[in-house]
Amino acid sequence: MSETLKITDLHVAVEGKPILRGVNLTINRGETHALMGPNGSGKSTLGNAIMGHPNYEVTGGKIELNGEDVLEMDATERSRAGIFMAFQRPMAIPGVKMADFLRHATTNVRNPERKEGEELIPMRQFRKELKDKMEQLKMDVEFARRYVNDGFSGGEMKRAEILQLAMLRPKFAILDETDSGLDVDAVKLASQSIAEIGGAEMGILIITHHDKLLDQNVPDFTHVMLGGKLVETGGVELAQELYTEGYERIRAAYPEAAAAEEEMAETEALAH
Amino acid sequence: MATDITQSVPDQNIPENEAIGEINKYDFVTPTTDVFKAERGINEEIVAQISEMKGEPGWMRDFRLEAYRIFESKPMPKWGGAINIDFQDIYYYLKPTSEQGKTWDDVPQEIKDTFDKLGIPEAEKKYLAGVKAQFESEVVYGSLQEDLGNKGVIFTDTDTAVKEHPELLREYFGKIIPSTDNKFAALNSAVWSGGSFIYVPPGVKIDFPLQAYFRINAEQMGQFERTLIIVDEGAEVHYVEGCTAPMYTTESLHSAVVEVMVKKNGRCRYTTIQNWANNIYNLVTKRAMAYENALMEWVDGNLGSQLTMKYPAVYMMEPGARGEILSIAFSSKGQHQDAGAKVVHCAPNTKSRIISKSISKNGGRSSYRGLCKVEDNATDCKSNVVCDALILDSDSRSDTYPYIEVEEQDVQIEHEASVSRIGEEQLFYLMSRGLTEAEASSMIVSGFIEPLIKELPMEYAVEMNRLIELQMEGSVG
Numbered sequence: 202m203s204e205t206l207k208i209t210d211l212h213v214a215v216e217g218k219p220i221l222r223g224v225n226l227t228i229n230r231g232e233t234h235a236l237m238g239p240n241g242s243g244k245s246t247l248g249n250a251i252m253g254h255p256n257y258e259v260t261g262g263k264i265e266l267n268g269e270d271v272l273e274m275d276a277t278e279r280s281r282a283g284i285f286m287a288f289q290r291p292m293a294i295p296g297v298k299m300a301d302f303l304r305h306a307t308t309n310v311r312n313p314e315r316k317e318g319e320e321l322i323p324m325r326q327f328r329k330e331l332k333d334k335m336e337q338l339k340m341d342v343e344f345a346r347r348y349v350n351d352g353f354s355g356g357e358m359k360r361a362e363i364l365q366l367a368m369l370r371p372k373f374a375i376l377d378e379t380d381s382g383l384d385v386d387a388v389k390l391a392s393q394s395i396a397e398i399g400g401a402e403m404g405i406l407i408i409t410h411h412d413k414l415l416d417q418n419v420p421d422f423t424h425v426m427l428g429g430k431l432v433e434t435g436g437v438e439l440a441q442e443l444y445t446e447g448y449e450r451i452r453a454a455y456p457e458a459a460a461a462e463e464e465m466a467e468t469e470a471l472a473h
Numbered sequence: 474m475a476t477d478i479t480q481s482v483p484d485q486n487i488p489e490n491e492a493i494g495e496i497n498k499y500d501f502v503t504p505t506t507d508v509f510k511a512e513r514g515i516n517e518e519i520v521a522q523i524s525e526m527k528g529e530p531g532w533m534r535d536f537r538l539e540a541y542r543i544f545e546s547k548p549m550p551k552w553g554g555a556i557n558i559d560f561q562d563i564y565y566y567l568k569p570t571s572e573q574g575k576t577w578d579d580v581p582q583e584i585k586d587t588f589d590k591l592g593i594p595e596a597e598k599k600y601l602a603g604v605k606a607q608f609e610s611e612v613v614y615g616s617l618q619e620d621l622g623n624k625g626v627i628f629t630d631t632d633t634a635v636k637e638h639p640e641l642l643r644e645y646f647g648k649i650i651p652s653t654d655n656k657f658a659a660l661n662s663a664v665w666s667g668g669s670f671i672y673v674p675p676g677v678k679i680d681f682p683l684q685a686y687f688r689i690n691a692e693q694m695g696q697f698e699r700t701l702i703i704v705d706e707g708a709e710v711h712y713v714e715g716c717t718a719p720m721y722t723t724e725s726l727h728s729a730v731v732e733v734m735v736k737k738n739g740r741c742r743y744t745t746i747q748n749w750a751n752n753i754y755n756l757v758t759k760r761a762m763a764y765e766n767a768l769m770e771w772v773d774g775n776l777g778s779q780l781t782m783k784y785p786a787v788y789m790m791e792p793g794a795r796g797e798i799l800s801i802a803f804s805s806k807g808q809h810q811d812a813g814a815k816v817v818h819c820a821p822n823t824k825s826r827i828i829s830k831s832i833s834k835n836g837g838r839s840s841y842r843g844l845c846k847v848e849d850n851a852t853d854c855k856s857n858v859v860c861d862a863l864i865l866d867s868d869s870r871s872d873t874y875p876y877i878e879v880e881e882q883d884v885q886i887e888h889e890a891s892v893s894r895i896g897e898e899q900l901f902y903l904m905s906r907g908l909t910e911a912e913a914s915s916m917i918v919s920g921f922i923e924p925l926i927k928e929l930p931m932e933y934a935v936e937m938n939r940l941i942e943l944q945m946e947g948s949v950g
Binding site for chain 1: 896897898899901902903904905906907908909910911912916917919920921922923924942
């Protein structure tokens with residue numbers, strides 16, 4: 202039986218303001234989905250809601266992983282159930298070394314029943330695996346001794362997120378603009394890496410503005426988000442169209458969503 | 474010019490027993506067979522009796538009696554936290570065995586048992602020759618590595634030093650911290666017992682840390698150890714002390730005095746990790762004098778206790794002297810850490826650096842209290858103070874009281890303070906990687922104190938991390 206992440210009529214609000222207004226999306230393991238849309242349309246909100254960020258309040262709808270209610274789980278449980286998100290702006294944790302953090306994370310995700318204080322995966326085994334993955338991603342081993350995201354460049358942060366993806370091997374991964382802030386070569390490396398670390402075995406949701414990340418990770422489906430809804434779904438050709446042509450056609454075709462988008466943008470502008 | 478950046482109202486409505494379980498790992502009392510116990514309370518007679526029991530020379534007895542009179546005349550400190558001590562309800566002297574243990578085999582079994590519970594044998598194996606351990610008021614076990622002795626290094630308990638090295642003691646004892654300094658320094662001067670005495674001759678560099686373990690084990694037993702370190706010209710030493718006190722139902726007082734003298738081109742690092750039970754008052758006076766181009770470093774970790782007041786000081790007496798103080802305080806329910814540092818620039822071209830980190834959780838209160846003083850004509854001095862506070866919940870509190878007294882214009886003084894709460898975003902990030910909320914908090918806290926941990930010798934770093942983990946257990950939710 203194929204494994205499925207199923208989102209049904211999802212409504213999400215942030216600080217009381219509605220952002221997602223009924224999202225439906227089904228991702229099967231092994232599929233790659235691209236999620237595109239203008240800034241502020243709710244793409245990252247969808248990612249954060251799937252991952253269980255406490256500030257993203259689900260006001261309606263369902264998220265299910267193989268039929269299990271994901272909304273009942275906290276972020277820890279979701280991660281251990283096999284959901285991963287590569288963040289657009291991952292948090293710095295000063296004083297905590299990448300290697301220590303990754304060893305805890307890897308142990309927990311591989312052993313979901315683990316209680317605090319129980320054994321971590323053996324150091325030798327972990328080190329070897331980490332070293333292999335870092336070589337694969339062409340990362341300097343020194344990177345493992347640096348503090349998590351502390352003083353990282355934009356590119357380093359994104360690569361650190363991909364390293365985590367490689368180590369944690371989730372069932373479903375959301376990549377939130379993993380290509381932004383990277384130069385052409387870095388995007389190429391990142392996209393190759395995602396393909397190499399077994400992207401084919403995961404269900405992947407790629408949130409992106411560009412088509413480069415999609416070169417190596419050809420989406421089976423492309424979704425367009427506008428005003429907190431997925432308004433259109435197509436194949437890889439849709440992603441290419443949006444990248445070259447922009448969202449004019451989409452806005453014209455879905456006036457209601459376009460109006461909602463404008464309203465959200467105004468609320469946002471007033472708030473700042 | 475105290476700045477109060479109080480973050481929340483003091484603890485209210487917090488269930489009484491919440492913090493009790495936290496350090497119960499150390500909540501054990503080993504029965505002891507006391508050879509001599511002074512009467513409860515303090516007066517001239519008891520002070521004289523302590524001196525007599527120790528077989529001290531007259532000058533030390535007179536020093537104690539004078540200190541007792543000063544103690545009587547001094548008021549309680551007006552800063553810090555509330556001190557509610559009945560000085561007549563404390564035992565000031567207790568000698569657990571009739572003789573100092575010469576080797577590990579001589580150490581009584583019950584004391585070994587206590588050490589076992591604290592995991593001391595591991596350190597003992599490693600540093601067998603260098604370890605000195607204090608059980609209650611007297612050093613019961615200590616042996617000195619042979620080559621140290623050959624180099625002329627003296628590492629003994631202070632009581633022995635009074636008898637065997639009177640010339641050094643009479644020159645330095647009570648000179649860096651006179652009995653008149655404060656009420657608790659006076660009390661210690663009157664009733665002190667145990668502590669370490671170290672003398673490092675000119676040019677001798679000791680390349681491994683000298684260690685001592687301190688323990689309080691009798692109910693209502695005050696511990697008043699007295700440590701004196703003299704680092705002669707061009708010499709170097711790193712001294713390490715760690716304390717883990719068991720839990721009691723009645724109040725207990727720990728009031729130590731530590732004096733350090735670092736002569737020209739000398740270096741001294743003094744590392745302390747203290748984890749006191751919730752009912753202990755920990756009121757300690759620590760001061761070092763650093764001479765020409767000398768370096769004094771205090772690394773000070775404070776966990777537990779009902780109230781800690783401790784401000785390690787460095788007086789930079791001659792040009793080129795440097796003082797560094799790295800301190801960390803962790804306070805939980807029912808605990809108040811009033812800790813900080815003092816740097817006094819008495820000469821030109823002297824430099825100081827203070828890094829202070831505090832963590833408050835579960836209704837705990839941490840205060841940074843620091844003094845930076847520059848004397849007249851101490852030109853071209855630099856002082857850099859950084860204090861960071863991490864507050865884990867809304868019941869907890871952090872304050873910063875920096876005092877700056879500058880009598881000279883040509884100086885450079887920097888002070889930075891930050892207060893942060895454990896970020897929701899940081900927690901979420903770690904949780905999204907499979908860590909539980911408690912594990913995530915614990916990781917953020919250990920990262921916060923990492924700059925201090927990495928300064929500690931390996932086994933202390935492990936111990937400190939373990940203590941922090943114990944303190945953090947069940948801290949969330």
